[in-house]
Amino acid sequence: MRILVVEDDQDLNRQIKTALSEAGYAVDCAFDGEEGHFLGDTEAYDAVILDLGLPTMDGLSILERWRREQRNMPVLILTARDRWSEKVAGMDAGADDYVAKPFHMEELLARIRALLRRQAGFASSEIECGPLRLDTRSARVTCDGAPVKLTSLEFRLLSYLMHHRGRVVPRMELVEHLYEQDFDRDSNTIEVFIGRLRKKIPAHLIETVRGLGYRLAEAGNGDQE
Template sequence: MRVLVVEDDKDLNRQLVSALGDAGYAVDTAFDGEEGYFLGDTEPYDIVILDIGLPKMDGISILEQWRRSDRKMPVILLTARDRWSDKVQGMDAGADDYVAKPFHMEELLARVRAQVRRASGHAKSEIECGPLRLDTKSARVTCNGQQIKLTSHEYRLLAYMMHHNGRVVSRTELVEHLYEQDFDRDSNTIEVFIGRLRKKIPVDVIETVRGLGYRLSENPAPTA
């Protein structure tokens, strides 16, 4: 899952990047409104954390322009303001959630998880697909009840596919949602991670759909 953080406070920006990275997200950052608007308008994010009080372009204006351009990713607004009118303005502009500063990082992470789940059609914090279960609160994956040890990129790939189970996910889409903007992206590495995952879970849980990409199977063939 890929997150954009648009926050001009450098310390808070760094804290958000660290917490989100530790939680298994790929994180891009911007420190002013113009850069944040550009990234959100040109890159595919699973969620955006957007400060209202930004230099060069304020968060409400950014959000309004994204929504006019039919950018549908969930957006959580951050602001030091605590007036009800600011909350109404933000929600009317198209925000999905609103957090007033100061806030507890665990609360923000819970709101991020909830918005990502809802955007992909999941109501519960645990997502199941065949023998696999993803606990989004703990970033823990089990197969037939046994925890699977995954690297950060293996986890991101499998978590993204589980959030979008039931449909084919292309290599390009996986690359766009697994890596930060400045990462040296190579779609061939997706095949490497798929191969590694198939050694850790039943091999036919991840189906290859020739010419299109990959899909998680709800009913893999039973193992001998």
């Protein structure tokens, strides 16, 4: 799962990125409005954390432009402003949630998890697929109750497939949502990570849909590569 953080306070931006990275997300950062708008308009993100008070272009304008351009990723706005009217304006412009500064990092993480669950159609913090269970709060995966040890990229891949279970996910979509912007992306590496996952969980759960991509199903009989 890939998240964009648009925040001009470099210390806070770094703190948010660290917390999100430790929670298992791929994170890109922008420090002004123009850079933030450009990344959100050209890259694929599962969620965006957007400060309202930004240089070069304010967060409200960015959000309004994204929504006009049919960029529908969930957006959580950050604001240090006390006036309730500005929070309402952000929600009316297309924000999905907000956090007022100062905030506890655990609250921010919990709200991001909730946005991602709702976007994928899940109400619970635990996502199940056959014997697999993903706890979005702890970023832990179990199979038949036993913990599954995964690398950070293996976890991101399995988490994305579980959030989109039952849907065929193209290889390039996985590439776009697993790696940070400056990572050397190669769609062939997805096959390597799929192979590694199949050695750690029941292999038949990850189906290869030839020419299209991969699908996580509760009882799969698909081809494997």
